[in-house]
Amino acid sequence: DTIALKHGAHRMGNRTDADMVRWRSLRFGQFIHWGLYAIPAGEWNGKTYNGAAEWIRSWKEMPHKAYDQLYRQFNPVNFNPQQWAAQAKAMGAKYMIITTKHHDGFCLWPSKYSKYTIAASPWKKDLLGPMIDAYNKAGIDVHLYFSIIDWNHPDYRASLKNAADSAAGKRFQVFVKNQLAELLQRYPTIKGFWFDGTWDDSWKNDGAFSDELEQYLQALHPGLVMGSRLRADEKGARHFDSNGRLMGDYEQGWERKLPATIADVHGNDWEAVMTVPENQWGYHAKWMGHVKTVNEILEMLVKSVSLNGNFVLNFGPKADGTYRAEEQQLAAGIGEWMKVNGAAVYDGTYAGFEKQDWGYYIRKSGTDSVYMVVFNMPVSGSLRVKLPARTELTGVSMMQGNVALAPEWIGRNEYFIHLPNKQQESPMVILLKTVKGENKDKGNV
Ligand SMILES: C[C@@H]1N[C@@H](c2cn(-c3ccccc3)nn2)[C@H](O)[C@@H]1O
Numbered sequence: 190d191t192i193a194l195k196h197g198a199h200r201m202g203n204r205t206d207a208d209m210v211r212w213r214s215l216r217f218g219q220f221i222h223w224g225l226y227a228i229p230a231g232e233w234n235g236k237t238y239n240g241a242a243e244w245i246r247s248w249k250e251m252p253h254k255a256y257d258q259l260y261r262q263f264n265p266v267n268f269n270p271q272q273w274a275a276q277a278k279a280m281g282a283k284y285m286i287i288t289t290k291h292h293d294g295f296c297l298w299p300s301k302y303s304k305y306t307i308a309a310s311p312w313k314k315d316l317l318g319p320m321i322d323a324y325n326k327a328g329i330d331v332h333l334y335f336s337i338i339d340w341n342h343p344d345y346r347a348s349l350k351n352a353a354d355s356a357a358g359k360r361f362q363v364f365v366k367n368q369l370a371e372l373l374q375r376y377p378t379i380k381g382f383w384f385d386g387t388w389d390d391s392w393k394n395d396g397a398f399s400d401e402l403e404q405y406l407q408a409l410h411p412g413l414v415m416g417s418r419l420r421a422d423e424k425g426a427r428h429f430d431s432n433g434r435l436m437g438d439y440e441q442g443w444e445r446k447l448p449a450t451i452a453d454v455h456g457n458d459w460e461a462v463m464t465v466p467e468n469q470w471g472y473h474a475k476w477m478g479h480v481k482t483v484n485e486i487l488e489m490l491v492k493s494v495s496l497n498g499n500f501v502l503n504f505g506p507k508a509d510g511t512y513r514a515e516e517q518q519l520a521a522g523i524g525e526w527m528k529v530n531g532a533a534v535y536d537g538t539y540a541g542f543e544k545q546d547w548g549y550y551i552r553k554s555g556t557d558s559v560y561m562v563v564f565n566m567p568v569s570g571s572l573r574v575k576l577p578a579r580t581e582l583t584g585v586s587m588m589q590g591n592v593a594l595a596p597e598w599i600g601r602n603e604y605f606i607h608l609p610n611k612q613q614e615s616p617m618v619i620l621l622k623t624v625k626g627e628n629k630d631k632g633n634v
Contacts, residue, residue: 321379
């Protein structure tokens with residue numbers, strides 16, 4: 190039996206309105222983490238910070254005062270939003286999420302509610318407006334990342350221990366509400382907020398406020414897409430309320446990790462956000478450890494879509510507004526594959542076929558077209574396909590060159606697709622045409 194909640198999930202099941210249908214169809218996004226942290230870039234006084242570059246202010250070797258003065262040097266003279274948008278478009282991203290304000294509290298827009306903004310820097314001018322315009326002109330939707338945690342704001346409290354804390358907390362909530370309304374008023378074409386930094390007690394223990402805030406923003410900007418990270422219920426449960434129901438419009442917990450199977454997503458919309466190195470969002474001068482390759486990123490993107498989710502790849506521009514070579518090369522390599530095979534990703538959904546070792550199935554939303562994306566070519570060069578019940582195969586073709594293939598029926602609802610060439614440098618896409626049958630097990634295609 191369910192617990193009576195005033196501030197739990199208010200909706201059963203996924204949103205079906207046009208804005209959410211659009212978000213779901215885009216599938217592939219670009220995250221951008223840009224801010225003062227790109228100036229130290231993970232190094233200070235000749236020492237290297239091994240944590241995430243955007244967290245350097247919390248490093249014992251970084252005096253808060255020194256970090257908080259960095260805005261005096263922020264002057265991205267090579268910032269070129271048209272070039273940023275062109276790179277994202279060439280990569281095949283259909284939406285972008287930009288950090289308006291990370292945990293350090295520095296605002297990339299000239300907020301009237303804070304002095305700690307781009308207006309106080311040598312650059313002076315708004316960075317968000319030109320970015321949003323350039324991306325929208327390139328046909329890419331923009332969502333705004335907003336950190337609730339704000340290390341710069343005098344009224345921020347991680348927890349409320351006394352009356353003074355509660356008064357500060359109230360002032361801080363007004364500040365948050367004002368800044369979010371200001372962002373919607375300044376940038377009316379944005380499609381959603383991506384909230385972060387909502388794990389402190391001060392936020393977790395005021396589910397009512399997070400609920401009211403979500404409804405306030407939806408009223409200001411109907412159709413806004415906001416994930417589960419904003420919300421807590423009145424018992425402090427986050428992402429999923431105390432009855433296990435997802436709050437927000439999609440599950441937003443997949444940070445640097447992916448679900449393993451369709452069972453892990455519980456029928457909810459969801460999105461994964463991923464770093465190129467193990468754990469760097471902001472620009473770090475020295476990437477340590479493994480740097481993901483084009484094919485690794487493509488597999489994460491395809492796996493996410495095959496499990497009904499979106500996949501967002503993170504970029505961390507330098508303080509001067511340019512991108513590091515590794516990120517430029519990654520964007521170009523991903524874009525090359527997406528140019529030929531993007532049809533298998535965009536508007537992709539869970540196909541309902543039994544998973545095979547060679548890779549992933551993706552169903553074009555609402556159609557009988559199912560893509561096979563092959564990552565693990567069998568030594569035999571023959572791909573096993575097991576059709577779901579009441580499904581018949583009417584056509585098989587290679588995406589590259591639209592070459593028809595004649596599968597071999599091997600009994601019941603199973604086929605082998607024998608590939609003419611089992612060499613593969615990158616993921617191979619095959620298109621299956623199916624129809625609803627009467628579960629007749631037959632071999633002809
Ligand atoms: C989207 C990513 N979320 C931010 C983050 C993650 N974390 C975090 C905090 C505690 C445990 C694990 C992760 N803190 N901040 C990162 O800084 C980046 O913005």
